[in-house]
Amino acid sequence: MTMAMMQHAYDVYENRCPTRLVLDRLADKWAVLILDRLDEGPVRFNHIRRDIKGISQKVLSQTLKKLERDGLVSRAVFATVPVTVEYALTPLGRTLTETVSALAHWAERNMDAVLAAQRAYDEASPA
Template identity: 85%
Template sequence: MSQAYDVYNDRCPTRMVLDRIADKWAVLILDRLQDGPVRFNHLRRDIHGISQKVLSQTLKKIERDGLVSRTVYATVPVTVEYALTPLGRTLTETVRTLAHWAEKNMDAVLAAQQAYDAATAPPR
């Protein structure tokens, strides 16, 4: 039996999931995994600005949520690879749209910010 969830209720567990998938690092990781499994170090190189610690923490959280799987290969040194799970794949289109919306609309956002700042600046 499915429980009814309400994202507008502050005690609803969906808030935790929304918080996770709205995180910029999670969006970038999920977007990068859309084309297939990726090794940890490859993710770290691809996602500029993410620290090893934050990458590791974010991967653990989205693995716990069932969005990614982790595979460890007994090599020297150990190789760890991440891939989207079937549940994670349900976010593919949404994540890609969100991540690349920012790229496509950045000029308009910057213009809106400048207009807002100019309109709300204290008089000199």
């Protein structure tokens, strides 16, 4: 057992460890994009939907609920007409901002290299 494993009550390498559920959530592209978007401050639902191209209202709603349940996102409802709902990162969610941003923007910076690697792989592999 490594020193890191001895410091934590959970072991991500164990198949029944509840950390797997959190990793599954954080490995979702929509969750990464939402968390990265919320890093700038509280945002209304429709603003998030406009900013994240391709996400459906249903998927956005489901993902926000899951992130809220996990304690990563908070939801504030304001008594306006119509009702205004804003989402923000919680203190726990803020602990992920560097990691989420690094992951999301790594993809942007390295996409050309990934595409080149895929082409090379496909050309070298028999169909």
